[in-house]
Structure formats: C-alpha cells, structure tokens
Amino acid sequence: MSRPKEMTRAVIVGHKSILNNTIDSLHETNLFHIEDFVEDESGFKISKPLKNAEEVSKKLVKIRSIANYLGIVKKEPVVQKTDSVLRDLDSKLDELDRTIATKTEAIAQLDNELKDLDSQKKEILPYLSINLDFDYYRGYDSLKVFAGTVKGSLDESQISSITKAYEMYFDSQSKSVVLFVAKNDADRVYELLQGLGFRDLRVPERGGVPSDLLRFIEQKEVEVTKKIESLKVDLESLKVKYSDFILSSDEILSIESQKAELPLRIATSANAFIIEGWTPTENYDKVVSAVNSATNGKAYVTSLEIDEEEEDHVPVEYNNSKIAAPMQQIMDLYSRPKYTELDPSSVILFTFPLMYGLILGDIGYALILGLMALAIRKAVKSDAVKPLMDILIYCQISTFIFGIIYGEFLGFPLASLQTEHGLVPGLIPGWNTIILFNGLGGEEFMFPIHRTHMVMTMIGVTVVIGLLQLNLGYLLGFANISRHHGIKHAVLEKGSWLIIQLGAIVAAIGYLGGNSGLTYIGAGILVLGIVMLTIGEGIKGPIELPSLMGNALSYSRIIAVGLSSIYIASTVNDIAFKMIWADHSKINFLAVAAIIVFILGHGLNTVLSIIAPGLHALRLQYVEFFGKFYEGGGRKYNPFGYIRKYTEE
C-alpha cells in the first residue's frame, strides 16, 4: 500500500540573460514538471521560441521524413557523441536528402517507363497470332484495313459473297481479325462485320513483326526492372549506413527543439522570466542545486505552499517498489490515481494474479505461458513490453500454485477420482483425491479440487472470495475518506457497508440455526447500517444496496471462465487420444493427425488462456473492486527532459 510521491511546487525566477542556462539545467536533470503559463492580467506574457527553433524544427521534419521513407526502426542503441554528430549534421543531412531525392526520382521515372511498356505490350498481344508487319496496315489509297476482334466466327465464304478482292487473316482462338478489302466494298464489308460484333483495335504505330516487337519489349522490361531493383538496393544500403546517424540526430534535434520551444510555456516580462512547476519533494534539492550551479546562483528558486484546492491538480508520480512497479501499467490503463488517493498498485499486485490463477489454475499452461513470458522479456528490450511480461509472469506463478491445488495439467486431472460411474484415472498413478468435508448442493469438498465435479461448491467459494475483496475495497475507501474528510464521514460512507453485511450474516445465522432472537438482532444491525448509509451517501446509498449482491455474484465468473477453459482442453485431449487409440499397433497417419490436433488445440487454448482469464480478472479489479474506493483521474507527472538513448554529451 502506497501513496503517490510527495510533490513540491517550485518557482524559478531570473533575468532573461540566464534563461538559456536555466532551461539547459532543467532539461538535464529531467526532474521538473513544468506547468504551462496561462496569460492573465499580471502583465507577464508567454515568450517567443529561442532563435534556433525554426531551423531545428525544419531539420527535424527533414530527418523524420527521411527516417520514415527509409523505414528506420528504433533498435539497440549505438551511443554516439553529441558534438561529433552535430558537426556533420548539416552536410550529412544535405547529402542524404539529395541522394534520396535523385534515387526516388529515378525510380519514379523507371516505374512510368514500365507502365508504358506494359501498355505497348497489351496493344501487340491481339496481333500476335497473325504475325504481320505493322507497316503493312497503313498507307494504301484504294484499300481499307479492318483490324479488330469479332464475337462469333468468321468464314472466308462470308466475305467472298460480297467481294472477291480481299485478303483476310483470322485467328479463331483469339478472334482477332485483320481484313484488307477494296475501298469500294468497304461499306458493305463493314456492315457484315458489325453484324458479327466487330470491335476496332488500335494498330501500334511502330512497324515490325508482332513477335519480334514483343520479344524486344519484354527484354526492355527486364532491364528496367533490374534498374529499379538496383536503386532499391542502393536505398537499402543507405538505410544501413545512415540509421545510426539518423536515430542519433533525431534525438539531438528533438532535445534542441524541446528546449527551443520551452519559452512558449513560461511567463516572461521584458527582462525577467518565471518558470513554475512540480518536482518530487525528494528531488527538490537536486533541482535547486542544478539551477544554481548552471546560473552561478543568479536564479531565484523557491518552493510554494500547496493549498487544498490545488491538491487535485498536482501531477502524480507512482511510488512503488520494483516488484509492484509493473502493476502501474494496469493502473494507467484504467486511470492514474489522484494525488490525494491511495495508489492500489501494490494491492493489485496480489489480487490480480490471485484472480487470474483462480480462473486458469493449470500447471501445464502456467509452464507454457511462464516460459513464453520469460523468453519474450529476454528477447524484447522495449520498455512497454517488459512490465506486461512481468505481470504475465506473476500471473503464471499464481496459476502454477492453483494448478497444484486443482490438480490439473493441460486439462488432464492429475489425481484419480471416485465417481458414481466408477474411477476416473488421473495422470499420476496412486494419487487419489481425498474427500475433506461436504460442500454445497450435495457435493463433496475434496483435494485436489476437481472443479468439474464441485461446481456449486466452487460458486460458493468464489462468491466468498469476492466478498473478501469487496470488503478490502471498503476498508481502503475508509482509509481514503478518513484521511481527507475525517473518521465520521468514513464510518458513515464505507463503515456502514461493513455493518450491513454483519447484520445480514447475523440474521442468516439466526435464521438457519432456528434462533429467532438472533435473527431480530441481525435485522436490527442491518437497519442501523442502512440508516447510516442513507445519512452518509443520501438516497443514492440504499439504492446501491442490491449492487453488493451483484458484485459478489459477479465473482462466480472465476469458476465459469475456468470451466470453459477446462472443457476446451479436455475436449482436445479426448479427440487426440481417441485418434491415437484407434489403432496403436503402428505409427500411422491418424497418430500424426492426433499430435497435430493436440498441439493446435492446446495452442488455441493457450492464447485464450491469456485473454479470457486476464480480461475477467482485470474486470473484477476495475469494476467490482475499484468501484468501492477508487476515483482516479490524476495527471501524469511528465518532467521536462529527455532520456537519451542514442547519444551522450
């Protein structure tokens, strides 16, 4: 259980001549969350960006567009010296820009050429079977040339019935036709052709035999494609050669541009500046000494009181141990806690994996997913992935423990179980289920817990677990309220829920035990609780009463989702083993298929085993648990600075 880091509000005032040094030192320490200045009647105005801002941002845009074009991805950093990068920045940037521009232009030109060749090819194709030099198609005075396609078939006799003076080439497959007739007969022949669905085709303008032309064009296409490929290889080598330079100069320019644009966020007058912001109290001295040493003590730094109204706007920085830190991701997904609130990350550290393990509870899946998470954590260095893998590992530890309690391995029961239909054997011979005591609905409570055989009991157990977590929520709410509004409010708003539950339990014990006196006492406590709640929260309180039951019942999803996972796994096992036992005298196709079914089925279930239990465990935290005490909506502490990866001073 922790609270967010305590913050101090600080103000830095100085003469404009030391503004640059102050900005540099604040950026260097990376500890000061700068509060944007809003212009008011005080006479202070926001300032203009530093002189180099425009140039820096121009270069930044250029380098990012180049990085984007070359497809440069963030990678394992090769750290470079800032000044050596800066020295070559301009020349390298120009060179890079020019080379890329010429290469892309060349590629675009070649692409056009390729398209042109393609359309030429398409023109020639219909004439390919006729193979007549295109020069023969034109330049006649008394001849008319029809070139095109027809729909049906064309017979010599059809033409010869009109005229004897003709020359026809027809390809019955492609239905292309080239027909030379005397001009006098042209009209009548054209009518005939139209009747056959004649469509004109363009005759290519260059001369030559179609097959030769085609060969020539195809050769040309190969050449152009080769040229494009070699240009692309050049670009690829540019990417390899310059990626370190691009990443490091992007970083340097980003830093410069952040610094250059800071004056837009602070208050300045003709000669002075004021920077206002927040820093964790533990780091306040560091900030002060950094600013002082950078400005020779010419800047005035002081801390301010925080009044109660402002507390809601204080930026929030988590204050968790290394173990609980990954859970901050889960908190951020929902909403960062307010500065005045308890940060439940360290509670979630236990409850989230607990719920996940209760749902999945399988040794096999715990091992598969745990090893996967470890491998990904090792392989991927990304700061976003690591905490997620940590959370997954926590969950798998819990799943492993519950896997032992449930006695499950990939959907197989580990211990054998005596049922009405005889003994159901388990994977481990000799391990028999021990019956401990009677559960709900005529079931027996046993170890290991066979979930499929004690559904009603498990529903009861999960609802009790739910009630425990809900009450933990009420206690946390109690702590939150008593700190800020006093113990009386806390008792009325959150304590009343505990009293209501106590009343219900006492009444239930009295009713079941046949003790009517106890029942009346319980009812009295219940009414008292409801009255307190009404005083504490108004009419809204009693209206929310049924939600307590809904919330508690909602925890039965633990067994419901768990069962679905078991049934998928055991169905896969059933299918696979029936296939193997079908004929086990030799290794045949069916046995191989069975192995494939087994692997694919469990692969699918493994994926589902991250999604379904994860989502439902998460939901139980967010909706049921957080609903009892958590508000959220805190602002992120975002210090002015940069974490260098690719460069160093």
Added chain:
Amino acid sequence: MVDLAAAGPFLDADGMKALGAAIAITVTGLASAWAEKEIGTAAIGAMAENEGLFGKGLILTVIPETIVIFGLVVALLINSA
C-alpha cells in the same frame, strides 16, 4: 386441454430442468452479446478519436458479461436442484 402427465417424455421433470437451464443461458447470452455489441462499437468509435480510452472502453465492453454469468449461475442452480 392437454393432459400434462400424459404428454409423454417431452415434459418430464428432467426435460423441463434442462429446458429451463437452456433458456437461462440462451437469453442471458443473447442479452450480453447485444449489450456488448452496442458498447463495443461505441468504444471503438471513441478509441479512434483517442487511443488513451482503451482501458475505459475495455471495462465498459465487458461489463454486460455479468448478465450471462448470472444466467450460468441460474442454470447451474436449476441443474443441481
């Protein structure tokens, strides 16, 4: 009038129980699906505007799942009664 006792195995006690359980699951399942569809489309719309709403969208989308869980509990209760 149909004589219930003589109507045959269709309406015996076990059949009625199974039918009741099936109705409990089916109707609540449909209800959850419908609600999740409505919320899910809205959540995706909101996320397209602002990716930071993923967490909120996710929670809102799974909220109606409780309906089908209640249905399941009712079905199990009917079955074990």
